[in-house]
Amino acid sequence: MTDATIVLETHDVTVHFAGRASLFGKPASTVKAVNGVDLAIAAGETVALVGESGCGKSTLSNAIVGLQKPTAGSIKIAGQEVNGASRRQLNAIRRRVQMIFQDPALSLDPRSTIGATIGEPLLVRGIARGAKLKRRVGELLTQVGLRPEHAERYPHQFSGGQRQRVVIARALALEPELVICDEPVSALDVSVRAQILNLLVALQKRTGVAYLFVSHDLSVVRHIADRVVVMYLGRIVEEAARETFFADPKHPYTRALMSAVPEANPAVQRAKQRYVLSGELPSPANIPSGCPFHTRCPLATDICLSERPELTPRPDGARVACHHA
Numbered sequence: 001m002t003d004a005t006i007v008l009e010t011h012d013v014t015v016h017f018a019g020r021a022s023l024f025g026k027p028a029s030t031v032k033a034v035n036g037v038d039l040a041i042a043a044g045e046t047v048a049l050v051g052e053s054g055c056g057k058s059t060l061s062n063a064i065v066g067l068q069k070p071t072a073g074s075i076k077i078a079g080q081e082v083n084g085a086s087r088r089q090l091n092a093i094r095r096r097v098q099m100i101f102q103d104p105a106l107s108l109d110p111r112s113t114i115g116a117t118i119g120e121p122l123l124v125r126g127i128a129r130g131a132k133l134k135r136r137v138g139e140l141l142t143q144v145g146l147r148p149e150h151a152e153r154y155p156h157q158f159s160g161g162q163r164q165r166v167v168i169a170r171a172l173a174l175e176p177e178l179v180i181c182d183e184p185v186s187a188l189d190v191s192v193r194a195q196i197l198n199l200l201v202a203l204q205k206r207t208g209v210a211y212l213f214v215s216h217d218l219s220v221v222r223h224i225a226d227r228v229v230v231m232y233l234g235r236i237v238e239e240a241a242r243e244t245f246f247a248d249p250k251h252p253y254t255r256a257l258m259s260a261v262p263e264a265n266p267a268v269q270r271a272k273q274r275y276v277l278s279g280e281l282p283s284p285a286n287i288p289s290g291c292p293f294h295t296r297c298p299l300a301t302d303i304c305l306s307e308r309p310e311l312t313p314r315p316d317g318a319r320v321a322c323h324h325a
């Protein structure tokens, strides 16, 4: 990747939350949600971010869009460092990155018409008003498969899938270079999920937008991602191009995630079963020593208890943090 094509580059991003002291006088422990993430996304690329619930995907996403201040690390958007940027610079940077959340019902103001909602970023930034704004909102509605006359309606007059289309239209209003989609179809009926995914793919073809696509559903990831990043307890443990990722998953955690997805071929299914994920995700307030995955890992040996494996490049381009993979 050359610098010009990188829309997002994070270095060592860390987000810790101060814990509350317990009722019984135990000292407050820090919740280490994100622990040193290096991530780059190229223009027009779709990077999937996967991992169990609680592993830090949303916290990292929030840090990238500026909803959560990182404890440490650097976030560059289109080459510009966010940390220490002036208000004005931030305003310009923020326009380039938008976010789509899981539940469209919570993302939309029930008292605003969807036209007002979609047009708001354009109005606030003085990009369009009056007839021009109306026209632009109509275009955005059409782009997401709705109709210009829908602008007059309120969110409750739409289905869940249609509401997510509205959210997507608003996210695209400022022509961002990166859209972070945090579980964008998880709250939707199964019957409309594919439609929304196909819409996201079509919009990317048209606009060249890059996606950071957060999902715990590997069948969705397989459909949409160019590259897959796996997080465990706030760290990247594996990263690979989609083909490599699905053909040759390397980290035992990745294999365990995959073993949860049913496989048509019984031989493959049996091979995968060796990696069933046992036990609970440890608390990010109390991350295991050494390799954070060792408490659940079928391959763990002494070194895994004492030394955290670095994310290391492989000949096939994957990066993996495991002593034994």
Ligand SMILES: Nc1ncnc2c1ncn2[C@@H]1O[C@H](COP(=O)(O)OP(=O)(O)O)[C@@H](O)[C@H]1O
Residues within 6 Å of the ligand: 017, 031, 032, 033, 051, 052, 053, 054, 055, 056, 057, 058, 059, 060, 284
């Ligand atoms: N504002 C917060 N204060 C304290 N802990 C938080 C906060 N936000 C998230 N966490 C904790 O950080 C961890 C990672 O959460 P999250 O990023 O939401 O994970 P994911 O999106 O992968 O499910 C979880 O243990 C969660 O409880």
Ligand SMILES: [Mg+2]
Residues within 6 Å of the ligand: 054, 057, 058, 059, 182
């Ligand atoms: Mg989340």
